[in-house]
Amino acid sequence: MTEIIRYRCEDCKDTGIVKERDGNIHTCWKCLQEGRLSQHSDKLPSHNIKI
Numbered sequence: 001m002t003e004i005i006r007y008r009c010e011d012c013k014d015t016g017i018v019k020e021r022d023g024n025i026h027t028c029w030k031c032l033q034e035g036r037l038s039q040h041s042d043k044l045p046s047h048n049i050k051i
């Protein structure tokens with residue numbers, strides 16, 4: 001059975017960095033927008049998680 005890993009952000013896989021198909025690497029706009037990049041810790045407090 002395959003374990004499904006859920007990321008908070010599918011774009012960057014929670015790394016904060018997105019790699020485009022053409023090889024370009026840039027900051028994840030989605031995380032930037034949601035303020036995840038400012039506190040780049042492994043686990044955020046539960047009250048910061050939006051459902």
Ligand SMILES: [Zn+2]
Nearest residue numbers: 009012028031
């Ligand atoms: Zn992201």
